Amino acid sequence: MADRTRRQSPVLIVGLGRFGISLATQLVDQGREVLAVERDHGLVQRYADALTHVVEADATDIEALQQLGAQDFSTAVVGVGTSIESSVLVAVNLVDLGINQVWAKAINQAHGKILTRIGCHHVVFPEHDAGVRVAHLVANQMMDFIEFDESFAIVKMRPPRDVIGHSIDYCHPRRRHKVNIVGIKAPGGPFRFAQPETIIGADDVIIVSGHVRDLERFADYSEQKR
Known part of the structure; x- marks a missing residue:
């Protein structure tokens, strides 16, 4: 029952690059509710009508995530890929907020090792x-x-x-x-x-x-x- 509830619960996605938007739109197509967090104003406007909720915010700031209620999500995905530093900071924040399942995109093995060591539950290498x-x-x-x-x-x-x-x-x-x-x-x-x-x-x-x-x-x- 708990697994079924988790599969139906909303998903928090940070970053609307190619990986993030592809994941977000697929989840929406599957009937899942998505909250996407993106600090690029242009991307927020572009995908505002395509996703359940899109918020302009800096997820490297844990207080901004708390104001969005990120701690209430059971699943979150770090789709940030252009900056390893930003990716790691976002991932640390999500882990510190106690989210049960934190997924993160890694651009190389070293990046993936860092994400694993800070507590991400799943690390993916989409390009590889x-x-x-x-x-x-x-x-x-x-x-x-x-x-x-x-x-x-x-x-x-x-x-x-x-x-x-x-x-x-x-x-x-x-x-x-x-x-x-x-x-x-x-x-x-x-x-x-x-x-x-x-x-x-x-x-x-x-x-x-x-x-x-x-x-x-x-x-x-x-x-x-x-």
Whole structure:
């Protein structure tokens, strides 16, 4: 019940750069209430009608955050990225206010280490993560790539030619390639969980999980066989 309440509670976002506004608009689209704090007057005016609440204030000043009621939020995100000093000051303020979940954007590993040490609960590296993801998509037949840690990922891709027309049980992807086919989507249909008897079609899209290196080899194998 507590998790459900937290997911439905308003979110405080500091900074309306590309990362902040993208996050804020997505949350609003999902039905979440958002309070965005931005010290650039032009950005405040630009997004005033697009978000639930947009306030012009300097979040490096803890008193300004207190006046906005920041301490009443359970989740806050530091989207400041142009100034590491400002990012750290904002993050410290949010942690000191006792917010349960403080997320922060980091522009490099050193920045991320500082954010972690001052008490941020989650540190993200959007530019780095996007670069890693695109590199995998450019390098082979993957259509999408989600890495959960340094060794495990889930990808969306077209199937290799030698599995087309066969059931997953017949192909034995786990035994042959050390990957699992966990989902499949036929053209015009929804994704569904893969079953041992599921037949893979030529135009299907498959969801495959496994260690990153094995997935890369499977994707390269797919490219060679098509």
